[in-house]
Amino acid sequence: MENISIRKYITDSFKGDNESEIKQAIDDTIKEGLEEALPGLGVFMEIIWNNASDELKKELLEILKAHLN
Secondary structure, three states: OOOOOHHHHHHHHHOOOOHHHHHHHHHHHHHHOOHHHHHHHHHHHHHHHHHOOHHHHHHHHHHHHHHOO
16 A cells, blocks of 8 residues: 655645635635545645744734634
8 A cells, every 4th residue: 555645645736726726725625614624724734834934923823822712
């Protein structure tokens, strides 16, 4: 059996998609609320986090904190 990297699968699935297509996929995933979609959103968050400035990371943390109370 072949090992499948979730990160690679997700990123490969969106290669070539434009911003509108990616946004639509995120919106649809959240709207559907399927637990199976959470790993894909996690991969997106990881990409954002790894490429974000310290200022953007602070802003993201503030948003999370405000909604976790």
